[in-house]
Amino acid sequence: MVGDLHASVQALKDRSPSGVLVGSGTLATELDRLELIDEYKFLMHPMIAGHGPTLYQRGLPRTRHLDLISVEPLSNGVVTMHFRRTA
Structure with missing residues (x-):
């Protein structure tokens, strides 16, 4: 991406109706x-590391409220959680 991050990502979202996956x-x-x-998909692993990075290391300007879309336990103990931002 070159230039304005907001404009570049919005253009990418507009060209990708099925969504854009971000892992950083x-x-x-x-x-x-x-x-x-717009939506978040989290994987919850059955362990507590006790150290390491958090999702938002520098924090956010305010609390984000989310609506739960789905939860799915996997055979390896991982749980997938799908949320959408509350309007």
């Missing part, structure tokens, strides 16, 4: 700050 906490933080994330 740093990029996700910036996209969330620009209110460009």
